Amino acid sequence: MNTFYSKWLGGKKGVIELAVLAAFIFIVLPLWLDIFRLNMVGKYLTYAFAAVGLVMVWGYGGILSLGQGVFFGIGGYCMAMFLKLEASDPVSTARQTTPGIPDFMDWNQVTSLPLFWEPFHSLIFTLIAVIVVPGVIAYVIGAAMFKRRVSGVYFSIITQAIAAILTILVVGQQGMTGGINGITDLKTLHGWNINSNSAKYILYYVNGALLLGVIVLCKYVLSSKFGRLLLAMRDKEDRVRFSGYDVANFKIFTFSLGAAISAIGGAMFTLQVGFMSPSLIGIVPSIEMVIFAAIGGRMSLVGAVYGTWLVNYGKTAFSESFPSLWLFLMGALFIGVVMLFPNGLAGLYNSYLKERLEKLVLKFKQSGLFKKLNPVKTELQNEQ
Amino acid sequence: MDGYSISELWSILVMQGFSGLSLFSVLLLMALGLAIIFGQMGVINMAHGEFMTIGAYTIYLFSKVTEQYFPSLMPYYFLVAIFAAFAIAFAVGYLVEYSLIRHLYKRPLDTLLATWGLSLIMQQIFRSVFGAREVSATLPDWLMGSWQPTPDIDIPLNGLFVMGISIAVTIAVVLFLYRSNWGLKVRATTQNRIMAGSVGINTKKVDRITFAVGCGIAGIAGASFTTIASTGPTSGSLYIVDTFLVVVFGGAGSIIGTVSSAFSIAQAQSILTFFLTNAMGKVVTLMTIIIILMMRPEGLFTSKVRK
Numbered sequence: 001m002n003t004f005y006s007k008w009l010g011g012k013k014g015v016i017e018l019a020v021l022a023a024f025i026f027i028v029l030p031l032w033l034d035i036f037r038l039n040m041v042g043k044y045l046t047y048a049f050a051a052v053g054l055v056m057v058w059g060y061g062g063i064l065s066l067g068q069g070v071f072f073g074i075g076g077y078c079m080a081m082f083l084k085l086e087a088s089d090p091v092s093t094a095r096q097t098t099p100g101i102p103d104f105m106d107w108n109q110v111t112s113l114p115l116f117w118e119p120f121h122s123l124i125f126t127l128i129a130v131i132v133v134p135g136v137i138a139y140v141i142g143a144a145m146f147k148r149r150v151s152g153v154y155f156s157i158i159t160q161a162i163a164a165i166l167t168i169l170v171v172g173q174q175g176m177t178g179g180i181n182g183i184t185d186l187k188t189l190h191g192w193n194i195n196s197n198s199a200k201y202i203l204y205y206v207n208g209a210l211l212l213g214v215i216v217l218c219k220y221v222l223s224s225k226f227g228r229l230l231l232a233m234r235d236k237e238d239r240v241r242f243s244g245y246d247v248a249n250f251k252i253f254t255f256s257l258g259a260a261i262s263a264i265g266g267a268m269f270t271l272q273v274g275f276m277s278p279s280l281i282g283i284v285p286s287i288e289m290v291i292f293a294a295i296g297g298r299m300s301l302v303g304a305v306y307g308t309w310l311v312n313y314g315k316t317a318f319s320e321s322f323p324s325l326w327l328f329l330m331g332a333l334f335i336g337v338v339m340l341f342p343n344g345l346a347g348l349y350n351s352y353l354k355e356r357l358e359k360l361v362l363k364f365k366q367s368g369l370f371k372k373l374n375p376v377k378t379e380l381q382n383e384q
Numbered sequence: 385m386d387g388y389s390i391s392e393l394w395s396i397l398v399m400q401g402f403s404g405l406s407l408f409s410v411l412l413l414m415a416l417g418l419a420i421i422f423g424q425m426g427v428i429n430m431a432h433g434e435f436m437t438i439g440a441y442t443i444y445l446f447s448k449v450t451e452q453y454f455p456s457l458m459p460y461y462f463l464v465a466i467f468a469a470f471a472i473a474f475a476v477g478y479l480v481e482y483s484l485i486r487h488l489y490k491r492p493l494d495t496l497l498a499t500w501g502l503s504l505i506m507q508q509i510f511r512s513v514f515g516a517r518e519v520s521a522t523l524p525d526w527l528m529g530s531w532q533p534t535p536d537i538d539i540p541l542n543g544l545f546v547m548g549i550s551i552a553v554t555i556a557v558v559l560f561l562y563r564s565n566w567g568l569k570v571r572a573t574t575q576n577r578i579m580a581g582s583v584g585i586n587t588k589k590v591d592r593i594t595f596a597v598g599c600g601i602a603g604i605a606g607a608s609f610t611t612i613a614s615t616g617p618t619s620g621s622l623y624i625v626d627t628f629l630v631v632v633f634g635g636a637g638s639i640i641g642t643v644s645s646a647f648s649i650a651q652a653q654s655i656l657t658f659f660l661t662n663a664m665g666k667v668v669t670l671m672t673i674i675i676i677l678m679m680r681p682e683g684l685f686t687s688k689v690r691k
Contacts, residue, residue, distance in 0.1 A: 064493045144678040172663030327508035334501020338494045
C-alpha cells in the first residue's frame with residue numbers, strides 16, 4: 001500500500017493533483033454542462049491522451065514526435081473498423097451489390113472484405129489491436145531510428161513525414177479506408193447503442209477513468225529508476241550511454257508507450273464521436289497535440305489534461321464567435337508558450353500560485369476552524 | 385504499353401521527364417532557402433512555406449498594378465517583381481529573425497513550434513488581405529505557350545522559365561556561400577560560433593543576414609511558382625514537408641546534396657505517378673526516402689564538420 005501511495009500516486013502532492021483533476025472531470029464538468037457540451041469535452045479529453053503521451057515522450061524523453069496523430073488515428077481506426085463491421089451486417093446492407101461489407105467499399109466497387117479487415121469482427125481482437133498495433137509500429141519506427149542515433153530535429157521531421165504518408169495513404173485507398181470522409185455511421189458496440197444519451201454519459205466516465213488510469217501508470221513509470229534515467233538521458237545522453245545503458249532501448253520504450261496511450265485516446269474518440277477520419281491523423285492535428293502538451297506544461301502529466309481542455313475550449317468558443325481570430329490566437333499561443341512561459345500552465349502555477357495557495361492552506365490550518373473540524377489529526381501533527 | 389509506337393513512348397518519356405524537371409526546379413528553389421536556414425544555421429523554419437507565399441502574392445500584386453496602371457509595361461514587370469519578391473521576403477525574414485528566432489538558437493525544437501505558430505498567423509494574414517480563394521497573376525505573353533521540338537513533344541515555356549531561375553539561383557547561392565566574403569563568415573559562424581566571434585566576425589549580424597537571405601530565396605521560389613500554379617493562403621504549407629525531406633535527404637549543409645536529392649525525389653515522384661496513381665506515387669517516394677534515411681541518417685552528402 002505504501003509503495004502504491006508513494007510510487008503510483010506520487011505522494012501527498014500527487015494525490016491532491018489527481019483528486020482535483022478527478023473532481024473536475026467527474027463532478028464539476030458533468031454538473032456544469034449539458035450532454036451535448038459534455039460529449040464535446042469528452043472529445044477534448046480523448047486528445048488529452050495524446051498530450052499525456054507527448055509529456056512522456058517529449059517532456060521527459062526529449063523526443064519531439066510530430067506524428068502523435070498517427071497513433072491516435074490508428075487506435076481510432078481499429079475501433080472504427082470493428083464498429084463499422086458491426087453496423088454493416090448482411091441484413092441492414094441487403095440493398096448493396098455485395099451485402100455484408102461496409103457501405104463505402106460497396107460504393108468503390110470493392111466486392112469482398114479486404115483481408116486486414118477480417119479480424120476486426122472480434123471485439124477482443126479489436127481491443128488488443130488498439131494498443132498493440134500502434135505500439136508495434138512505434139517500436140519498429142523507434143528501433144529503426146534510435147538504434148541509428150537519429151534524434152532531435154531529424155526525428156521530428158521524419159515523424160511528420162510519416163504523418164503525411166499515412167494521411168495520403170488513407171485518403172488515396174478510398175475503397176479500403178473510407179477515404180477523405182473516413183469511417184462514418186457507427187451505431188452500436190455489441191448491440192449497445194453508442195449514440196444514446198445514457199451511453200454518452202457512460203462513455204464519458206469510462207474515458208475519464210481511463211485517462212486518470214493512464215496518468216497514474218505514467219507516474220509510476222516516472223517514479224521508477226527508468227524515469228530518472230529518462231531525465232538523465234534527455235539532459236546528457238552521452239553520459240548515460242557511457243555509463244553502460246542502452247539509450248536506444250529506453251527511447252524506443254518511451255516512444256511505444258506514448259503511442260499506445262495516444263491510441264487509447266483515438267479509440268475513445270471513435271466511441272464518443274461516432275466517426276473517424278483522416279483529418280484527425282495528419283500533420284496539423286499532430287502538431288496541435290504538441291501545443292496541448294506545451295500549454296499544459298511539457299513536464300506535467302496533469303497539466304496536459306488542463307492544457308488540452310483549455311485550448312480546445314478556446315478553439316470552440318472562438319471559432320463560434322470570431323472564426324478568423326482563432327488562427328491568430330493559436331499562432332500567438334505557439335509563440336507565447338515558447339518565448340514567455342516554456343513550462344506552460346504547470347510552470348505558471350508553480351512560480352506564482354503555488355506559494356500563495358500554500359500560505360492560504362497554512363493560515364487555514366492555524367485558524368481555529370481547522371482544529372474543530374479535524375482535532376485528532378492536528379494533535380498527531382503537533383506530536384511530531 | 386501496347387498501342388504506343390516507339391516514337392510515342394519516347395515522347396511520353398521526354399514529357400514525363402520534363403514534368404519531373406519542373407517539379408525538381410520548384411523543390412530545389414524551395415529547398416535552397418531552407419538549406420541555408422536549416423542546413424547552415426540549424427534553425428527549423430516551419431514558416432518557410434509562408435515566405436514562399438509572400439513571394440507569390442508579391443507577383444500577384446505587381447501584375448494587378450501593372451495591368452491597371454501601366455499596361456504597356458506588362459512584358460517586363462515580371463523581372464522587376466522577382467527582385468521585389470526577394471526584397472520583401474528578405475525584409476520580413478530580417479524582422480522575424482530579430483524579433484523571434486534569435487532568442488531560440490539554443491532550443492531547436494522550440495524554434496519548430498514558434499515558427500509553426502508564425503506560419504499560422506501569416507496564413508491568416510494572407511487570408512484576411514487576399515481572401516481565401518486562390519488567385520493567379522496575369523503572366524506576360526512570353527511566358528505562355530509551349531515549345532515543340534517534334535510534333536509529339538510539347539514542352540511548356542513557363543516550366544523552362546522556372547528551370548532557368550532555379551539554375552540561376554543555385555549558382556548565386558553557391559557563389560554567395562563559397563566565393564564571397566559573406567559566405568566565408570557564414571560558414572565560419574556555423575562551424576564554430578565562439579571562434580568566429582573571437583576573430584572579429586559579428587555573429588549576430590551574420591545570423592540575421594543568413595536567415596533573411598534564406599527567406600528571400602523562398603520569396604523567389606514563390607515568385608516562380610506563380611508561373612505554373614495559382615496562389616492561396618496555404619499554398620506554401622503544402623510544400624513544407626517535401627522541402628524539409630529534400631534538405632534532410634540531401635544532407636544538411638551540402639548544396640550539392642540538396643540539388644541531387646531534389647532531382648532524385650522529383651524524378652522518382654513524377655515517374656512513379658505515371659505508373660501508379662498520384663497518391664501512391666507520392667507515398668512510395670516518401671517511404672523510400674524515409675527508409676534510406678533510416679539506413680543513412682546523415683543524408684546523401686555529409687558535410688565534413690565535426691559535431
